Amino acid sequence: MDPEDQLQACLEVFYEEQVEPKVQASKNVLQYMMSHQNLEYLIQHEQFLSTISRILRDEHRKNNELTLNLLCCFYILSNYIDFHPLLGEHQIGNITMMIIEHQIQRFDVRYAELMEKRDQVQPQELRKLNLMIAKQEKIFYVGFTILMNMAEDPIIENKMRKRKIITFLLRMLERNNFYLLIVSLLFLKKMSIVNECKQQIFEEQGIRKLKRFFTADNNVLLQLSLGLMKNLCFDTECRLQMEQYGYIPEIVKLLKVPNFRFLSIIILYQLTLDDKIRFTFGFTDCMNLIIKLILHFPEQHIGKELIALAINLSQNSRNVDHISEPELTQVIQRALQNQDVLLFKFIKGVIENSTNPEVINGAKNFTRHFLKIALTQGKEDDLKYEIIGILSALKLEDMWVKFLNDSLLEFLHNNLASGMIDEDIILETLVLVQQIAHSPKAAEILAKNRILQEISQLYVEKVEDDEFVYQYLLCLNQFLIHKIGIEMILDQDDILESMLRLINDKNPKMRVVVMDVLDILREYDQKLNESIKEAKFYEYNQLWMEHVNEQQYEMIQAGQDLELNDDYGEQGLDPRMWDSDND
Numbered sequence: 001m002d003p004e005d006q007l008q009a010c011l012e013v014f015y016e017e018q019v020e021p022k023v024q025a026s027k028n029v030l031q032y033m034m035s036h037q038n039l040e041y042l043i044q045h046e047q048f049l050s051t052i053s054r055i056l057r058d059e060h061r062k063n064n065e066l067t068l069n070l071l072c073c074f075y076i077l078s079n080y081i082d083f084h085p086l087l088g089e090h091q092i093g094n095i096t097m098m099i100i101e102h103q104i105q106r107f108d109v110r111y112a113e114l115m116e117k118r119d120q121v122q123p124q125e126l127r128k129l130n131l132m133i134a135k136q137e138k139i140f141y142v143g144f145t146i147l148m149n150m151a152e153d154p155i156i157e158n159k160m161r162k163r164k165i166i167t168f169l170l171r172m173l174e175r176n177n178f179y180l181l182i183v184s185l186l187f188l189k190k191m192s193i194v195n196e197c198k199q200q201i202f203e204e205q206g207i208r209k210l211k212r213f214f215t216a217d218n219n220v221l222l223q224l225s226l227g228l229m230k231n232l233c234f235d236t237e238c239r240l241q242m243e244q245y246g247y248i249p250e251i252v253k254l255l256k257v258p259n260f261r262f263l264s265i266i267i268l269y270q271l272t273l274d275d276k277i278r279f280t281f282g283f284t285d286c287m288n289l290i291i292k293l294i295l296h297f298p299e300q301h302i303g304k305e306l307i308a309l310a311i312n313l314s315q316n317s318r319n320v321d322h323i324s325e326p327e328l329t330q331v332i333q334r335a336l337q338n339q340d341v342l343l344f345k346f347i348k349g350v351i352e353n354s355t356n357p358e359v360i361n362g363a364k365n366f367t368r369h370f371l372k373i374a375l376t377q378g379k380e381d382d383l384k385y386e387i388i389g390i391l392s393a394l395k396l397e398d399m400w401v402k403f404l405n406d407s408l409l410e411f412l413h414n415n416l417a418s419g420m421i422d423e424d425i426i427l428e429t430l431v432l433v434q435q436i437a438h439s440p441k442a443a444e445i446l447a448k449n450r451i452l453q454e455i456s457q458l459y460v461e462k463v464e465d466d467e468f469v470y471q472y473l474l475c476l477n478q479f480l481i482h483k484i485g486i487e488m489i490l491d492q493d494d495i496l497e498s499m500l501r502l503i504n505d506k507n508p509k510m511r512v513v514v515m516d517v518l519d520i521l522r523e524y525d526q527k528l529n530e531s532i533k534e535a536k537f538y539e540y541n542q543l544w545m546e547h548v549n550e551q552q553y554e555m556i557q558a559g560q561d562l563e564l565n566d567d568y569g570e571q572g573l574d575p576r577m578w579d580s581d582n583d
Contacts, residue, residue, distance in 0.1 A: 026069035282318025314349025
């Protein structure tokens, strides 16, 4: 018989009442579709797609084999994006969702019945359940593959999301069929780039269900799980849930496996963005593994993903304390040899947060090397910025005296030239000056070379920059502690006026440091002492007026006469509180 006549005969069978002939006809149709030469004829056939889509919609509850065969027919078509409009026209996505939902409900009902019997369940009933599961998993595999292929269209993908496709896919992660798990994880990974889907995965505990694949000894499923987690870990809530379910030690172990290393580094980097989660890494050997990867990295500059993870970890002292002095020495040597900017940034973080004296002292041994790089002309700003930060973090105290030569002083002057140097470098240089000024002798050398005058002039220019003002005050305080520059500052009326305004600053740290500075200066200037009292009086008076105005407003609202109550004791607003300044 001619193949076209055979197809027509099969289509006629679908109009019969009995199911068995339809099952055989579906097999014949599927066999016919296996040949790519027949696809063009089939999609142009007037009745073919409408007939098998109708049978699939109306009779999928009657026979699983019939359902599977017809789904396989549409699976073949779904592999070609040009046929997707035809599938949409015949509502194949909707029908497939109906089939999947029906099969899940059918399993739930059967499983609930067996749970009610519990110890009375017969072996035959378990065999029937397992047989049903095996048949269902084939249907699920083909059905979800069709939907994943059709989800290339964002509109269709959004419709699937509204039909609880995420819930169905997460249910599939409880199954054991290898191929079904693959398509489920692939589909979830594709959907997880959408925020709504990501939120639904989080709410339905989808992250917890991935834990089984870390112990399944299956590299394919583990790789797909890591890909899904990479998409999820861009969300803060998902990161916290990963930490809650103990994923961090498991992912850290994967750093030892080359095939999983890159994905693991990306996920761990995202996890280290949160301070709370970063602390958890201190209970793993993550930092030790990262150091080994850095020291054995094959290229001149460390990969950005790896060094970014290392930099984040270096911001926590518990992680940094895993690093030994010999390891840090090797890292510094590599950074010096390759002039790796980001590696210097990592070194700065280690020095700033380490509580190990041996590590700090080991880093101090490279001070001359750091200074040599800093003083070399023509270095890029990013490298200069990190080196200055390292020199500040070393806290050399009196050791600075022997390093303060003409070259370093010229370097400081050049990096404090506003308008010619990057603002970040100016600020970092100011922090360095502050650290150098911890030594009385070093502070005296800086003052003799007009460094204090220069930063004070910068303060006048940048008085609106809160960060610069704060760092300047810290720096100035170091000079004043050593009784250096007091007369010079007292002669600068504009600096004193701005500091008096900062007494009432909203930032509590700013108020503390400015009062530390003024408390030193007021001992040498009675007029300044009176000005400080007036500023404090103004502050307390403002608080009192605000309290009075608030009380008046409440009384007006209540329709009462304006009789103010003296309840300073309750509010802590005593108008005599500034009297404590009278010595």
